[in-house]
Amino acid sequence: MRISKMNKMHNLSKNQQIIFDLIHKSPEPIKAYAILFNVQKKGIKAPLQVYRALDKLVEIGKIHKIESRNAFIACQNSSCQVSKATAFSICEICEKVTEISSASLSKYLTNFKDKDGMKYSKYNLEFFGLCKKCR
Amino acid sequence: MRISKMNKMHNLSKNQQIIFDLIHKSPEPIKAYAILFNVQKKGIKAPLQVYRALDKLVEIGKIHKIESRNAFIACQNSSCQVSKATAFSICEICEKVTEISSASLSKYLTNFKDKDGMKYSKYNLEFFGLCKKCR
DNA sequence: ATAGTTATTGTTATAATATAACATTGTGTA
DNA sequence: TACACAATGTTATATTATAACAATAACTAT
Numbered sequence: 001m002r003i004s005k006m007n008k009m010h011n012l013s014k015n016q017q018i019i020f021d022l023i024h025k026s027p028e029p030i031k032a033y034a035i036l037f038n039v040q041k042k043g044i045k046a047p048l049q050v051y052r053a054l055d056k057l058v059e060i061g062k063i064h065k066i067e068s069r070n071a072f073i074a075c076q077n078s079s080c081q082v083s084k085a086t087a088f089s090i091c092e093i094c095e096k097v098t099e100i101s102s103a104s105l106s107k108y109l110t111n112f113k114d115k116d117g118m119k120y121s122k123y124n125l126e127f128f129g130l131c132k133k134c135r
Numbered sequence: 136m137r138i139s140k141m142n143k144m145h146n147l148s149k150n151q152q153i154i155f156d157l158i159h160k161s162p163e164p165i166k167a168y169a170i171l172f173n174v175q176k177k178g179i180k181a182p183l184q185v186y187r188a189l190d191k192l193v194e195i196g197k198i199h200k201i202e203s204r205n206a207f208i209a210c211q212n213s214s215c216q217v218s219k220a221t222a223f224s225i226c227e228i229c230e231k232v233t234e235i236s237s238a239s240l241s242k243y244l245t246n247f248k249d250k251d252g253m254k255y256s257k258y259n260l261e262f263f264g265l266c267k268k269c270r
Numbered sequence: 271a272t273a274g275t276t277a278t279t280g281t282t283a284t285a286a287t288a289t290a291a292c293a294t295t296g297t298g299t300a
Numbered sequence: 301t302a303c304a305c306a307a308t309g310t311t312a313t314a315t316t317a318t319a320a321c322a323a324t325a326a327c328t329a330t
Binding site for chain 3: 149184187205
């Protein structure tokens with residue numbers, strides 16, 4: 001494959017790769033400053049370097065932001081290109097977060113129209129409850 | 136009605152009332168420090184006074200937090216007691232936010248079970264798109 | 271009515287999250 | 301090779317949120 005095509009496939013830059021690797025191996029959502037702390041040994045020194053990589057990774061769907069927690073997790077759907085239809089379950093005790101992949105849920109929400117007939121280009125859904133271990 | 140019952144109805148304290156009134160009359164979601172700025176003339180001087188009132192108002196369902204915007208709006212469902220099933224539409228251009236009240240949506244989500252049969256006690260859903268005016 | 275309890279308030283300081291602005295370097299394209 | 305655009309590096313600062321502690325007000329149960 002030609003190198004010129006690789007960017008279009010969203011090959012990651014150096015900082016993006018370092019930060020994605022860290023998030024990907026993290027068992028739970030990780031916060032921006034925890035990321036910063038962990039990658040300082042790799043030469044990433046400033047918050048902005050982290051936030052820029054996070055913005056890009058979210059944009060291309062490699063990670064998602066858990067809005068209620070200000071934390072980031074790697075996308076758990078292999079097919080994810082863009083973060084435009086996301087759903088998560090969050091345990092309110094242990095804070096475990098799982099990405100929900102339910103065809104019927106995503107179909108329902110993707111097709112949802114409000115009273116005015118408005119259709120949406122994107123959604124984010126966060127469910128809260130207790131996970132198996134905490135119940 | 137006896138005064139001793141009034142707290143159970145969530146009658147608001149002074150600061151809670153001041154802050155609720157401001158949010159309620161605001162045509163769009165309002166942020167904590169914008170609230171602070173607006174209520175300083177009423178004697179509320181510190182962020183913590185605002186955040187404490189916000190926490191309580193969210194807890195009793197009088198307002199909701201729009202997580203993706205770090206901003207607050209008054210509950211638009213007259214029946215709201217507790218914020219445990221919330222859905223909003225957000226215009227990505229003008230930032231107009233509307234609370235969605237759809238019986239079928241809330242029924243679908245309230246009854247949603249994931250693969251493991253886990254049921255949730257609470258959810259928050261944010262739809263993004265363009266509102267009528269911005270389309 | 272009053273003692274005990276809980277919710278609310280006031281205050282200072284600080285923590286945690288996120289972006290502005292500008293200079294520079296790398297990468298893909300024409 | 302030159303142009304355009306993406307990514308990086310750096311310093312400073314803006315924004316959002318909580319810790320800790322003291323005091324006051326309101327509710328509950330005698």
